[in-house]
Amino acid sequence: xxxxxxxxxxxxxxxxxxxxxxxxxxxxxxxxxxxxxxxxxxxxxxxxxxxxxxxxxxxxxxxxxxxxxxxxxxxxxxxxxxxxxxxxxxxxxxxxxxxxxxxxxxxxxxxxxxxxxxxxxxxxxxxxxxxxxxxxxxxxxxxxxxxxxxxxxxxxxxxxxxxxxxxxxxxxxxxxxxxxxxxxxxxxxxxxxxxxxxxxxxxxxxxxxxxxxxxxxxxxxxxxxxxxxxxxxxxxxxxxxxxxxxxxxx
Amino acid sequence: xxxxxxxxxxxxxxxxxxxxxxxxxxxxxxxxxxxxxxxxxxxxxxxxxxxxxxxxxxxxxxxxxxxxxxxxxxxxxxxxxxxxxxxxxxxxxxxxxxxxxxxxxxxxxxxxxxxxxxxxxxxxxxxxxxxxxxxxxxxxxxxxxxxxxxxxxxxxxxxxxxxxxxxxxxxxxxxxxxxxxxxxxxxxxxxxxxxxxxxxxxxxxxxxxxxxxxxxxxxxxxxxxxxxxxxxxxxxxxxxxxxxxxxxxxxxxxxxxxxxxxxxxxxxxxxxxxxxxxxxxxxxxxxx
Numbered sequence: 159x160x161x162x163x164x165x166x167x168x169x170x171x172x173x174x175x176x177x178x179x180x181x182x183x184x185x186x187x188x189x190x191x192x193x194x195x196x197x198x199x200x201x202x203x204x205x206x207x208x209x210x211x212x213x214x215x216x217x218x219x220x221x222x223x224x225x226x227x228x229x230x231x232x233x234x235x236x237x238x239x240x241x242x243x244x245x246x247x248x249x250x251x252x253x254x255x256x257x258x259x260x261x262x263x264x265x266x267x268x269x270x271x272x273x274x275x276x277x278x279x280x281x282x283x284x285x286x287x288x289x290x291x292x293x294x295x296x297x298x299x300x301x302x303x304x305x306x307x308x309x310x311x312x313x314x315x316x317x318x319x320x321x322x323x324x325x326x327x328x329x330x331x332x333x334x335x336x337x338x339x340x341x342x343x344x345x346x347x348x349x350x351x352x353x354x355x356x357x358x359x360x361x362x363x364x365x366x367x368x369x370x371x372x373x374x375x376x377x378x379x380x381x382x383x384x385x386x387x388x389x390x391x392x393x394x395x396x397x398x399x400x401x402x403x404x405x406x407x408x
Numbered sequence: 409x410x411x412x413x414x415x416x417x418x419x420x421x422x423x424x425x426x427x428x429x430x431x432x433x434x435x436x437x438x439x440x441x442x443x444x445x446x447x448x449x450x451x452x453x454x455x456x457x458x459x460x461x462x463x464x465x466x467x468x469x470x471x472x473x474x475x476x477x478x479x480x481x482x483x484x485x486x487x488x489x490x491x492x493x494x495x496x497x498x499x500x501x502x503x504x505x506x507x508x509x510x511x512x513x514x515x516x517x518x519x520x521x522x523x524x525x526x527x528x529x530x531x532x533x534x535x536x537x538x539x540x541x542x543x544x545x546x547x548x549x550x551x552x553x554x555x556x557x558x559x560x561x562x563x564x565x566x567x568x569x570x571x572x573x574x575x576x577x578x579x580x581x582x583x584x585x586x587x588x589x590x591x592x593x594x595x596x597x598x599x600x601x602x603x604x605x606x607x608x609x610x611x612x613x614x615x616x617x618x619x620x621x622x623x624x625x626x627x628x629x630x631x632x633x634x635x636x637x638x639x640x641x642x643x644x645x646x647x648x649x650x651x652x653x654x655x656x657x658x659x660x661x662x663x664x665x666x667x668x669x670x671x672x673x674x675x676x677x678x679x680x681x682x683x684x685x686x687x688x689x690x691x692x693x694x695x696x
Contacts, residue, residue, distance in 0.1 A: 210584060238592055248581055252585040255582070264600075
């Protein structure tokens with residue numbers, strides 16, 4: 159089942175074209191990795207999928223992004239609904255300067271839940287989901303900024319899945335973490351794959367090879383190659399892909 | 409040679425730094441010397457809590473409670489008006505206004521700060537006080553409320569520029585994080601951005617209030633200068649600052665009255681010092 163489809167997607171920052179005619183089909187409940195050198199447009203592509211690029215001045219998008227068959231760039235699209243469905247985890251862990259509890263409860267509260275008891279259940283459930291409950295159950299009122307970076311990133315993931323999205327976009331979620339923490343976040347991603355469609359942008363090719371089912375290689379705004387991860391890494395069809403993954407480029 | 413130059417410059421900078429502190433200390437001692445001399449004539453209790461300010465009667469009545477309450481009422485009134493307005497303005501400038509409008513508004517707010525207080529007093533006297541008089545059917549338009557309104561406009565620029573700075577400096581990732589969870593722009597502002605900027609916002613409010621308490625000219629023109637115990641915000645009041653300004657020229661050097669005015673100065677100094685201190689605490693407080 160395809161969850162997300164982009165069709166002839168072009169994106170401009172002012173006059174600079176950051177995405178060139180990107181056609182991509184993303185399968186449901188799989189992990190898809192986007193790799194490529196810095197500035198190739200992989201983060202831009204990711205941010206085009208929940209329209210986070212709208213926050214930047216001078217962005218222009220043409221083409222289509224279909225999510226569950228609906229074009230999200232159609233006029234009148236409800237951005238709040240879109241972002242509830244397509245959530246995002248950022249490169250630097252960005253817990254809000256609030257307590258652990260308030261961070262997890264943020265999404266549900268934002269969407270209208272007020273009952274303290276129900277919020278408590280949600281906090282427990284989603285902290286457990288990211289294996290933080292046992293560590294943090296006595297520290298729920300502590301500031302989230304006092305946690306370790308790995309815990310912060312887990313918290314951000316929990317905060318996101320507490321909104322019950324379908325799609326989780328991850329923009330280099332491990333680049334601020336040490337290798338052990340990275341490994342544990344990757345395990346978490348495997349665990350989350352059962353319920354969510356995950357897209358991850360990564361600099362780290364090993365990471366893409368380890369965690370993803372599908373891989374897209376981007377270069378200078380173009381999606382050069384897209385296929386099953388095993389095939390892309392062992393038998394790339396394009397010369398540029400081969401050069402990149404063998405370290406001769408980028 | 410270069411070493412020497414470096415040395416000299418460093419020392420000059422050091423000296424300038426100390427000079428500032430030295431001036432503050434000198435001013436404080438000067439105030440304290442003449443202010444505390446009052447207590448040869450009268451007790452601190454009578455000075456602080458006496459309800460009658462009539463320094464020219466015989467014997468002189470030196471009680472600053474009516475003046476203190478006058479300052480308090482005007483200040484609270486100004487805060488009630490300026491805090492919500494200033495916050496709304498800062499949020500609009502920092503978060504909502506398009507770029508071109510932001511620049512214009514910021515310049516406008518800075519210009520508001522540059523208006524001399526006498527001009528605000530003048531406008532208040534000719535425009536504002538008749539309106540207040542008319543709306544509340546008062547015998548005079550020169551009331552604590554009139555002063556509060558005018559002072560609110562003097563506090564707003566200070567508040568807005570500091571609040572706007574602290575709101576703008578909230579890390580972008582907080583805003584993105586919130587929007588990416590499906591929060592609306594407004595939810596993002598009041599649930600994440602304002603809490604994250606709260607220390608700066610509190611500092612801004614404190615500094616704005618500090619400005620209001622110390623302001624003299626406009627309040628002298630607008631509050632009616634009646635040194636009686638105020639019962640409502642619609643009554644004429646007299647503030648501590650206005651009292652000093654109005655009476656200093658007419659008092660005999662070395663008299664009880666003279667020392668009393670210095671003692672008021674000392675109280676004002678104490679209050680503004682406290683407020684600045686609290687503002688500083690708020691500003692440097694680590695986010696919870």
